[in-house]
Amino acid sequence: MNESKRCTKCKEDKPLSEFYKNKKAGDGLYSYCKPCAIDKSSEWKKNNKERCAAYIREWKKNNKDKHKASVKKYRQSLGFGVYKVEYPSGVYIGSGLLQARIDNHISGNAEIAKTLGEKAMSVTILSWCSKENCKMYEQLAMDSYGMDNLLNTRRALK
DSSP, X not given: OOSEEEOTTTOOEEEGGGEEEOTTSTTSEEEEEHHHHHHHHHHHHHHTHHHHHHHHHHHXXXXXXXXXXXXXXXXXXXXXXXXXXXXXXXXXXXXEEHHHHHHHHHHTOSHHHHHHTOOOSEEEEEEEOOGGGHHHHHHHHHHHHOGGGEEOHHHHHO
């Protein structure tokens, strides 16, 4: 049996492991090698953004449990860390379970966002850390910015 195949796009002979499986093809493999298939797929997605978005919306609607589990797994994978949020009136530094905290700032549900009546302009993860070390890293980040340049909930509430 042949150990290689020629890609119909780049015209290079490549090992069979460089081709995705395709049940409909005679040899069980796509005619494009993996890099060329990825390029073709990326190009199609770029030119068909609305169709892609509609497909994703439909999939989420029909697979609520799978989507919810996927989001939960992603959020847990981020873990704990220190983050910086830029608001129109200044910078806020916080720490904790990253995704939940970041979501609150972006959605405007964070205490500081409500107090300021502003939406976050950007959020940056500064570092990852264990739950136990978060406050220490948060303090180090705050010290590096200087307290006069930072917004914090206690000062904003006064």
